Amino acid sequence: MSMDEIQNYIQSFSHDWLSNVLLITLFSLLAWVIWRIVYNRLEALTEHTPIVWDELIVKAFRAPVSVFIWLWPATVSLDIVLTHYVATDTSWLNKLDHILVIILFLWVILRIIQNVESYILTAGKHDETTVQATAKVARLFFISIGVLMAMQALGLSLSGLLTFGGVGGLVVGLAAKDLLSNFFGGMMIYFDRPFKVGDWIRSPDRAIEGTVERIGWRMTIIRTFDRRPLYVPNSVFSNIVVENPSRMLNRRIYETIGLRYDDNEKVNAIINDVRQMLENHNDIDAKQTLIVNFNAFGPSSLDFFIYTFTKTVNWVRYHEVKQDILLQVMAIIHKHEADIAYPTQTLKLDPATLPQSMATQTTLEP
Structure with a gap:
């Protein structure tokens, strides 16, 4: 039933435009009350079903249907008032009704997308980035469809619009690259x-x-x-x-430790004990590369290195594990009555070049 038919039907009851508008308003109020009762009943039913999607869809219809119940009769009332006071063509209101239906349809779709997105993100069972990307693509798709439908309702040629869009898209693409x-x-x-x-x-x-x-x-x-x-x-x-x-699977521990040159006979035993300690450590992934070897003759130390991976990738927990390993390494070194080297320096002085008072001194403290 078109707007003109509805208007003629309403005006058949009375020739007073104010009475017609009041009648339409009362009809809208009655329809809104009925809708609220139906909605509350549907909401109560969907809350007791094991399916969540029906509840999300019903909630998406609440506000759009309420707005439609009031706005669509309002356009009929506007047509009656304009016809009474202004002798002009009001056929443009039909286009307004079409656009209103398109907007409300688009509103329902966007609310469904929002409800589904919020539910999935709250459940936490899916990747947040993927859910948001899918929701954005869906919104963009339906908004584009809605805009095209609205333009067609206004009488614009879609073929001409698409042709213009092709040329305009090139210009916009260059300007907004x-x-x-x-x-x-x-x-x-x-x-x-x-x-x-x-x-x-x-x-x-x-x-x-x-x-x-x-x-x-x-x-x-x-x-x-x-x-x-x-x-x-x-x-x-x-x-x-x-x-x-x-996305790391493990975190690496890579440390070089120096022993004193005086402990050269204990290096091999210390390295073996450190390797065994790492292999039996609960927080070390023994399936990954694990190396403990004598590495270099340092300027003041015999250097061996530790190369291994922890099971945890958490930054705080990783440092706790690393601290425990370093403390155990230090305990192993002390168990063998050895010690960690520190920088030392030896000076050799020629007594012939020293003053007479220092001729007998052959060593100096660093």
């Missing part, structure tokens, strides 16, 4: 997934390091370790190397 590069950079991040929200990332090419807080269409927000926000355009990630330490 940085914006488009950021957009496609964001798409690359969403689909290639070099990192996600919550990951710790850094780049050896740029001074970028911190935790990813948000991945937008134009830029990515990174929170540095001193709690400063860092806003990085997405196009930057197309040209730099990004390291994602959050």
Whole structure:
């Protein structure tokens, strides 16, 4: 039933436009009350079902349907008032009704997408970055469809619009190439997934390091370790190397320890005990590379190195494990009555070049 038919039907009851408007208002009020009763009943039913999706869909209809119940009859009332006071064509109100239906339909779809996105993120069973990317693509798709439908309702030719859009898109692309590069950079991040929200990332090419807080269409927000926000355009990630330490399987311990030259006969026993300690340590991944070997003759020490990997990748826990290992290494060294070397220096002086008072002194304290 078109608006003109509804208007003629209402005006058949009375020729007083005010009475018609009041009648329409009362009809809207009655329809709204009925809708509230139906909605409350549907909400109560969906809350007792094991399926969550029906509840999300029902909640998405609440506000749009309420707005439609009041706005659509309001356009009928507006048509009656304009017809009474202004002798003009009101056919444009039909287009307004079509656009109103399109907007409300789009509103319902966007609310469903938002409800589903919030539910999935709250459940925490899926990757946050993937969920947000899918929701953004869905919103962009339906908004584009809604805009095209609204333009068609206004009488615009879609073929001409698409032709104009092809030429205009070239001009806009040249004028906004940085914006488009950021957009496609964001798409690359969403689909290639070099990192996600919550990951710790850094780049050896740029001074970028911190935790990813948000991945937008134009830029990515990174929170540095001193709690400063860092806003990085997405196009930057197309040209730099990004390291994602959050995806490490292990953390490495690589330390060089020096023994005194006086303890040269104990080096082999110390190294064997340190290797055995690491192999039996509960926090060391023995399946990874584990090396403990004498490495070099240092200027004042006999150096051996430890190369191993922890099971944990947590930064705080890693340092706790590393501390425990270093303390055990020191205990092993002391158990063999050896000690860790420190820098020393030996001076040899020619007595012939010394003053008479120092001729008998042959050594000096460093």
